[in-house]
Amino acid sequence: MGSLWSILQILGFAAVFTFATAGPIEGRVKRKSFLKQVDNSTWVIGNGIWNVTQGRQYATKLWYKNKDLVDEAVGHYVSYNGAASDLNWTSAAIVDEGSDYINVRFTAREGDFHWVIYDDLAGAYQYFVNHALPVLGEFRTLWRLDNETFPNGRTNERDGPLPPLSEYRAATNVQDETWQKADGTFLTKYDWSAFLREVDFYGVYGNEVGSWYFNPGKDYYNGNHLKQELMIHRESRTGDAVQLNMIHGTHFQALSQDAFADGKTWGPWLWYLNDGSKEDAARRAKEEERAWPYKWFNNVAYQSRGSIWGKLVLSDGRPAAGAAVFLGDNNSDKTTLDQGKDYYYTTYADEDGTFNIGNVRSGTYGLYAWSNGGKLADVATSVIQNDVTISKGKYTDLKTITWKVTDRKSRIFQLGDFDRQTTGFRGSTPPYGHGRIATCPSNLTYTIGISKPSDWCFGQSSLGTNSIVFPVSSIPESAASAKLIVSLAGFSSGSSADILLNGQKLGNITTGSLSTSQDTYRGATRAGEWYLLEFLVKKEVLKTGENRVEFTVTRSTQWRGWLWDSILLEWV
Ligand SMILES: *[C@@H]1O[C@H](CO)[C@@H](O)[C@H](O)[C@H]1NC(C)=O
Ligand SMILES: *[C@@H]1O[C@H](CO)[C@@H](O)[C@H](O)[C@H]1NC(C)=O
Ligand SMILES: *[C@@H]1O[C@H](CO)[C@@H](O)[C@H](O)[C@H]1NC(C)=O
Ligand SMILES: *[C@@H]1O[C@H](CO)[C@@H](O)[C@H](O)[C@H]1NC(C)=O
Ligand SMILES: *[C@@H]1O[C@H](CO)[C@@H](O)[C@H](O)[C@H]1NC(C)=O
Ligand SMILES: *[C@@H]1O[C@H](CO)[C@@H](O)[C@H](O)[C@H]1NC(C)=O
Numbered sequence: 001m002g003s004l005w006s007i008l009q010i011l012g013f014a015a016v017f018t019f020a021t022a023g024p025i026e027g028r029v030k031r032k033s034f035l036k037q038v039d040n041s042t043w044v045i046g047n048g049i050w051n052v053t054q055g056r057q058y059a060t061k062l063w064y065k066n067k068d069l070v071d072e073a074v075g076h077y078v079s080y081n082g083a084a085s086d087l088n089w090t091s092a093a094i095v096d097e098g099s100d101y102i103n104v105r106f107t108a109r110e111g112d113f114h115w116v117i118y119d120d121l122a123g124a125y126q127y128f129v130n131h132a133l134p135v136l137g138e139f140r141t142l143w144r145l146d147n148e149t150f151p152n153g154r155t156n157e158r159d160g161p162l163p164p165l166s167e168y169r170a171a172t173n174v175q176d177e178t179w180q181k182a183d184g185t186f187l188t189k190y191d192w193s194a195f196l197r198e199v200d201f202y203g204v205y206g207n208e209v210g211s212w213y214f215n216p217g218k219d220y221y222n223g224n225h226l227k228q229e230l231m232i233h234r235e236s237r238t239g240d241a242v243q244l245n246m247i248h249g250t251h252f253q254a255l256s257q258d259a260f261a262d263g264k265t266w267g268p269w270l271w272y273l274n275d276g277s278k279e280d281a282a283r284r285a286k287e288e289e290r291a292w293p294y295k296w297f298n299n300v301a302y303q304s305r306g307s308i309w310g311k312l313v314l315s316d317g318r319p320a321a322g323a324a325v326f327l328g329d330n331n332s333d334k335t336t337l338d339q340g341k342d343y344y345y346t347t348y349a350d351e352d353g354t355f356n357i358g359n360v361r362s363g364t365y366g367l368y369a370w371s372n373g374g375k376l377a378d379v380a381t382s383v384i385q386n387d388v389t390i391s392k393g394k395y396t397d398l399k400t401i402t403w404k405v406t407d408r409k410s411r412i413f414q415l416g417d418f419d420r421q422t423t424g425f426r427g428s429t430p431p432y433g434h435g436r437i438a439t440c441p442s443n444l445t446y447t448i449g450i451s452k453p454s455d456w457c458f459g460q461s462s463l464g465t466n467s468i469v470f471p472v473s474s475i476p477e478s479a480a481s482a483k484l485i486v487s488l489a490g491f492s493s494g495s496s497a498d499i500l501l502n503g504q505k506l507g508n509i510t511t512g513s514l515s516t517s518q519d520t521y522r523g524a525t526r527a528g529e530w531y532l533l534e535f536l537v538k539k540e541v542l543k544t545g546e547n548r549v550e551f552t553v554t555r556s557t558q559w560r561g562w563l564w565d566s567i568l569l570e571w572v
């Protein structure tokens, strides 16, 4: 947009000029929100309450309550796939306005970042419209703020001081953004992660000021119910207080890459400033949730929404109580966690298996459902129904969907609940803990009928054998063979195991056959990337009396291994 600037210069415009003008209606009080251009790559935006100086890449100087909240920190920027790809803004303009707001668009080669600035709001609504982003895994907007003004962080998982930079400096780096302190404990930014779709609000705060993000709706995020992200952290080189907005991310999954259509829109979300009060932030978060989808957002595709209803019934007649229900890509070859090119909706079915999702963007979706434990803890199968159409203002009735399950009478044993999480196992909570997997015993024997799920550890990584001893009372005539289902809630490559039944090798858990995920080594203990492995077992391998399944680690790399969801053996 240099040409526009040149034209303006030719026309004799002063180096500093203001786009903010009074509203079109006679007699209105002068609007307080503004965009001022300083030079061809410097702009100031804000209102009477705050203002930000936006440069070509970084927005520095965030004035609020007579203080610059960025100070020595980096400020605000938008970037993908690491710091080498910060977007460069080539022009800014007011593209929409009302009596009490302006919508400022910053243009980059990849797309447009908008700030919707209301006169009386401490903060701004923000959104990004894609035009030419490359295929990517990580895409984020963020604030890097003054570390002394914002000593604390809050997510729905964790609330408290961000460890000071001095602690990082005194500790030893042991892997990606992870340090070991002199007392043996770890310091890692991944401690400040959360399950994105469960987050009510998050941010950084101090005694005088708080900076928060509210992301109501969350339909522009990638991934399913178990999508996790890094939310905030202490920048380990400079000490900046970082408030991340990972609108597309891969921090706890296998590298999922997506190509986006021109027009894919992330947001609007609200970035909000206050006096540091979490109560006020919580109240405002609820207000934003109620206001979503935002009526003021002048975007045809965003406003085109319908709703969907259905009822899931298992083939054995049970209602699919509490099932996880996901509306995602139609006819996809990706797992629900790895989907991310469009818009996604999550809910849980009621006790009677019914589900209802409102405010779904018009389009064609795939409907997915799986067990979230509870009454469905025994259900290893899942449901996919493609070609689910949502139309503006319409109610899509999927009626009753039958979910094929296997006969519970055919099962020999099951350890753990099917819910794609480590629920019930020792060490599974809290959901993050760097190195906790190393505390799982190398050798462990679980006896069906005697041991409790809490006797089994949430993961396996060290050299040794985790065994399951189980009785078989009789070998049914009708069974042709048996099937071992191993459901993993996560897997970071580097460790491998052989799977044996009564000493006979059935298969393995290895790097070669599973794609690696960034979960166990980053301290995820509840969930990461889910894998369902199935092994057919010859009938002759099983015997009446005591039998044994073994997971023998043949190669171990520190902090790398897998998370257990459930292990099931059944006659087929
Ligand atoms: C912006 O201004 C600088 C110095 O005034 C000039 O060198 C540069 O070419 C300008 N850039 C554009 C894109 O117009
Ligand atoms: C931004 O805020 C500061 C502090 O209140 C003020 O001095 C400055 O004039 C403001 N900038 C603009 C362009 O209004
Ligand atoms: C933005 O400009 C910087 C400096 O010229 C460059 O290093 C960076 O790659 C650019 N970002 C993108 C996304 O091209
Ligand atoms: C804030 O950053 C400065 C400069 O990097 C550093 O000296 C200071 O220790 C940091 N403070 C905290 C609380 O991390
Ligand atoms: C949705 O997927 C089905 C295959 O499962 C395919 O036949 C259909 O064309 C797809 N619909 C749309 C609108 O892409
Ligand atoms: C695990 O069991 C194996 C085989 O019995 C043994 O060699 C190994 O020392 C045991 N590991 C530990 C940590 O006890």
Ligand SMILES: *[C@@H]1O[C@H](CO)[C@@H](O)[C@H](O)[C@H]1NC(C)=O
Binding pocket: 507, 508, 509, 510, 512, 513
């Ligand atoms: C692991 O099992 C897969 C099949 O599931 C097989 O292709 C692969 O060769 C096995 N790898 C090792 C090291 O045994």
